[in-house]
Amino acid sequence: MKKADVSKKYDIPIEILDEYESWGLCNVVKYVMGEWQYDDEDLKRLSMIMALHDIGFKNSEIEKYMRLLLETDNSQQQIIDLLTDKRKSKLQQIHLQEKQLERIDYLRYKIKNSQRN
Structure with a gap:
């Protein structure tokens, strides 16, 4: 699913998607024809990011949280x-x-x- 489609379907601002992409939490393989392609795992992560935004986490805190979430060792x-x-x-x-x-x-x-x- 392309960025514009994700933004529209899930009501996620493009700025948040841009931020998510800048954190490098997407795999390079998913970058197709100059645009990120979001899969189900990405959408789950985006849902978590939106939840963290809703409870007042700052972008830097969200990035830290998401990086820790993706680690498997003692995070x-x-x-x-x-x-x-x-x-x-x-x-x-x-x-x-x-x-x-x-x-x-x-x-x-x-x-x-x-x-x-």
Whole structure:
């Protein structure tokens, strides 16, 4: 399947496909007539890349994750560490947003109370 077809069918921006190709995660054999040809394995990897994008991974983190995923020797712990770090970061963001919501609620409470008096 050609890049434009993959982009359209799976709603993956061309920029992400370009990035994927630049990481060298496709085999050179799949480069046909000046264009990458994506097979089922590539599509599975692209699905993982999109999932990582959706949960907030940066391109550099995604590249690292994908390279580790393709390795077979002892990369599982490194992948778990990457996911654990991302989880901690997301939890910190959630806690910050909870504090912001508490402040908003406090300000609303103060305004409502001042209107009653």
